[in-house]
Amino acid sequence: MEFCDDCGSMMKAVDGVWECGSCGFTKPKGDAAQYTVTDSQEATEIIESSEETSLPETDAFCPECGNDRAYWYMQQIRSADESETRFFICTECEYKWREDDN
Incomplete structure (x- = not known):
C-alpha cells in the first residue's frame, strides 16, 4: 500500500x-524487496499450533477424534457490533474448528 x-x-x-x-x-x-515487515507488524494472521503453546486449554469435544481437551482463542471476524468467534484446536490431533454465537 x-x-x-x-x-x-x-x-x-x-x-x-x-x-x-x-x-x-x-x-x-x-x-517488492524494498518493503519490510517490522517487529511491530504481524506477518500473518494464522495461529500455528505446536506441542508448546501459550493458548489456554478448556474442556471441548473434538469432532474429529473425540478428545475432550482443546486450546482456544477468540477473534473478531465479523462486524464490530457482533460477538467474537471462538476457535478451538484439539490437544491431540490439532484439528481446528470454530464456534459462533447464533
Whole structure:
C-alpha cells in the first residue's frame, strides 16, 4: 500500500507506477524487496499450533477424534457490533474448528 506524497490519499498500482486517484500524482512503483515487515507488524494472521503453546486449554469435544481437551482463542471476524468467534484446536490431533454465537 502506498500513499500520495502530495495529498496523502491511498494510491493505486497502474502499469508499474503508483497513481493517486484524488490529485493525479504518480511515482514509479518500487521493487517488492524494498518493503519490510517490522517487529511491530504481524506477518500473518494464522495461529500455528505446536506441542508448546501459550493458548489456554478448556474442556471441548473434538469432532474429529473425540478428545475432550482443546486450546482456544477468540477473534473478531465479523462486524464490530457482533460477538467474537471462538476457535478451538484439539490437544491431540490439532484439528481446528470454530464456534459462533447464533
